[in-house]
Amino acid sequence: MAMDDASWAWGSLLPSPVVLFAIVCLVSVGLLYQVYLFALPKPIPGIPYNLHASKRLMGDIPDVRRSKHMRQWVWSQPRAHRAPLSQVFVLPFRRPTVIVTDYDAVVDILARRSREFDRGQRIREIVGLIAPEFHFTMETKEEGFKAHKELVRDLMTPKFLNEVSSPRVYDAFAALVHLWHEKSTKAMGQPFCASHDLYMTTLDSICSVAFGLDESKRSLTREIDHIRSLPMPPTDPSQASPVISAAVPMEFSRPQPDPEIEALLDIPEMLSISQKSGFPWIAQRLALLRPKHARAMRNRQSLIDTQTENSLKRLFAGGEKEMQCALDWMLWREMCKAKKEERTPNFHSPVIRDETFGFLLGGHDTSATVLSWWAKYMAEHPHVQARLRAELRNGHSVAMMEGRWPTMGEIISTHIPYLEAVVQETLRCASIVTLISRTTTQDAQVLGYHIPKDTNILLSLTGPGLTEPSLNVPATPDLGMKTSQTNSPPAWDNADINLFRPERWLKTDEEKGEEVFDSRAGPILAFSTGPRGCFGRRLGEMQLKTAVTLLIWNFEFGSTGPLGGMEIKEKFVNMPRDCYVRLKQT
Numbered sequence: 001m002a003m004d005d006a007s008w009a010w011g012s013l014l015p016s017p018v019v020l021f022a023i024v025c026l027v028s029v030g031l032l033y034q035v036y037l038f039a040l041p042k043p044i045p046g047i048p049y050n051l052h053a054s055k056r057l058m059g060d061i062p063d064v065r066r067s068k069h070m071r072q073w074v075w076s077q078p079r080a081h082r083a084p085l086s087q088v089f090v091l092p093f094r095r096p097t098v099i100v101t102d103y104d105a106v107v108d109i110l111a112r113r114s115r116e117f118d119r120g121q122r123i124r125e126i127v128g129l130i131a132p133e134f135h136f137t138m139e140t141k142e143e144g145f146k147a148h149k150e151l152v153r154d155l156m157t158p159k160f161l162n163e164v165s166s167p168r169v170y171d172a173f174a175a176l177v178h179l180w181h182e183k184s185t186k187a188m189g190q191p192f193c194a195s196h197d198l199y200m201t202t203l204d205s206i207c208s209v210a211f212g213l214d215e216s217k218r219s220l221t222r223e224i225d226h227i228r229s230l231p232m233p234p235t236d237p238s239q240a241s242p243v244i245s246a247a248v249p250m251e252f253s254r255p256q257p258d259p260e261i262e263a264l265l266d267i268p269e270m271l272s273i274s275q276k277s278g279f280p281w282i283a284q285r286l287a288l289l290r291p292k293h294a295r296a297m298r299n300r301q302s303l304i305d306t307q308t309e310n311s312l313k314r315l316f317a318g319g320e321k322e323m324q325c326a327l328d329w330m331l332w333r334e335m336c337k338a339k340k341e342e343r344t345p346n347f348h349s350p351v352i353r354d355e356t357f358g359f360l361l362g363g364h365d366t367s368a369t370v371l372s373w374w375a376k377y378m379a380e381h382p383h384v385q386a387r388l389r390a391e392l393r394n395g396h397s398v399a400m401m402e403g404r405w406p407t408m409g410e411i412i413s414t415h416i417p418y419l420e421a422v423v424q425e426t427l428r429c430a431s432i433v434t435l436i437s438r439t440t441t442q443d444a445q446v447l448g449y450h451i452p453k454d455t456n457i458l459l460s461l462t463g464p465g466l467t468e469p470s471l472n473v474p475a476t477p478d479l480g481m482k483t484s485q486t487n488s489p490p491a492w493d494n495a496d497i498n499l500f501r502p503e504r505w506l507k508t509d510e511e512k513g514e515e516v517f518d519s520r521a522g523p524i525l526a527f528s529t530g531p532r533g534c535f536g537r538r539l540g541e542m543q544l545k546t547a548v549t550l551l552i553w554n555f556e557f558g559s560t561g562p563l564g565g566m567e568i569k570e571k572f573v574n575m576p577r578d579c580y581v582r583l584k585q586t
């Protein structure tokens with residue numbers, strides 16, 4: 001009986017199944033709510049943010065997606081917050097990212113505060129599987145960074161640029177002139193798509209500098225042969241006239257590309273995939289499940305293996321005297337280092353492989369995109385084009401008299417201020433890189449705002465003050481800058497800041513009484529700045545100067561009418577949505 005009483009007592013304490021279920025549900029909901037609260041953005045105190053975004057898991061992402069272009073949304077933030085610095089929430093569980101749009105603060109961070117603001121995790125995640133050992137992904141203070149830089153240190157020296165890069169760059173763009181001669185003859189006044197040609201030319205140029213590829217491997221050689229093999233369109237005016245119009249592009253078929261060279265075009269595509277994803281590593285892994293990307297990865301490996309063997313043959317045959325390209329120079333550096341350290345050289349190391357891919361990536365997509373914008377600006381601004389052609393003919397008067405193109409030596413040694421102004425203005429207006437990232441290595445003060453250690457920072461290289469009217473944001477009492485702003489170039493005039501106007505880069509040298517190029521006429525950050533600014537700037541500028549000279553020397557760029565819009569496509573860099581040219585041979 002006593003037992004029965006006890007079990008009754010216990011039984012009466014146990015909840016019924018319904019109550020039990022309710023308790024489990026309540027606890028689960030409580031736990032989920034805690035996870036939800038944990039996942040919600042945690043604003044950094046004192047830094048402006050969008051209140052509504054702080055109350056949802058995806059933070060600011062829905063607003064960014066709704067805006068036509070990410071960069072427009074970024075540029076709208078300082079105006080929305082009336083502050084040059086704000087924070088955005090990009091993913092659940094992640095710490096906020098701080099965006100800095102003030103030109104002086106950006107320069108201060110990049111040029112003078114690189115210890116407090118280093119490369120950070122985001123770039124490593126984006127470049128991820130493509131070239132994990134490329135120094136672009138590394139922090140400056142990281143062990144090994146110096147060794148990577150040592151490996152590539154010859155590649156931007158005047159000797160390498162003049163002896164190795166310049167003839168190869170010239171050959172590539174000379175081939176483009178030949179291709180466009182063929183195409184413009186066959187297009188008979190109709191526009192045709194230029195972006196693919198520009199991408200293949202810069203790829204040829206950078207591959208040639210990287211590997212010393214011979215003509216047979218060049219994409220443009222195939223393209224020229226292919227276009228030559230196409231029949232001429234009908235010459236009977238009655239048949240041709242209906243289709244000759246600036247609004248109707250001439251479609252040219254393309255030859256089959258070399259699979260190894262095509263594999264290099266996949267690098268920026270993979271980067272764009274990971275850049276757009278909140279989880280870049282997973283996005284790249286998934287992309288590699290697609291045969292196209294997997295094949296490209298395999299072909300890239302086979303390209304680097306073959307080229308390494310070719311380079312080693314040259315090095316073993318003739319040593320330093322036989323060196324012809326960037327890979328030769330890197331292998332030579334490795335050979336010298338191994339000798340010094342009394343070890344066997346590792347010619348097939350991932351470091352050499354990834355520095356080579358990095359060199360190709362840095363020197364391809366960027367220059368091709370800038371040139372695509374330039375071709376559009378030329379068509380839109382015939383007076384700029386006419387003056388540029390006149391200045392080039394005047395500057396290269398011997399070439400003009402002899403009825404030939406300027407040589408590479410002449411292009412390098414002749415100083416033509418208007419050419420420099422056009423290239424600089426193209427870089428400013430094209431603004432192909434909107435934001436670059438850094439991470440705080442310690443607590444930091446920016447424009448009087450406190451940013452905790454390990455915060456991702458996005459620095460604006462374009463937008464207000466650079467390519468858009470500057471903002472009238474209230475001054476902050478303690479700017480927290482390392483130096484005063486007296487070094488800054490004068491601000492652009494808001495009235496014409498968004499116009500393509502190369503003249504803004506010219507001034508009169510009172511002493512000489514002539515017009516000179518003024519690189520400090522106003523703010524520009526196309527190559528970024530500071531110790532981690534663009535490594536390939538000199539090569540990039542050489543590519544642009546050479547291309548612009550040869551193309552303007554040989555062609556007039558006509559208006560492409562409705563095909564000439566300035567719409568952008570945000571990929572790894574900001575490209576024009578399309579790029580057509582309508583050429584008349586000069």
Ligand code: HEM
Pocket residue numbers: 110135136137358359360362363364366367370432433436437461526527528529531532533534535536537539540541
């Ligand atoms: C018009 C052409 C080019 C433009 C507009 C451009 C722009 C840039 C920008 C904005 C950065 C980011 C810098 C930073 O994070 O502060 C960068 C980095 C870099 N660029 Fe360029 N670039 C161009 C051409 C080239 C060329 C031709 C090469 C090499 C062949 C190159 C190699 C690199 C490398 C290696 C970095 C990483 C530097 C580092 O992390 O220390 N770039 N470039």
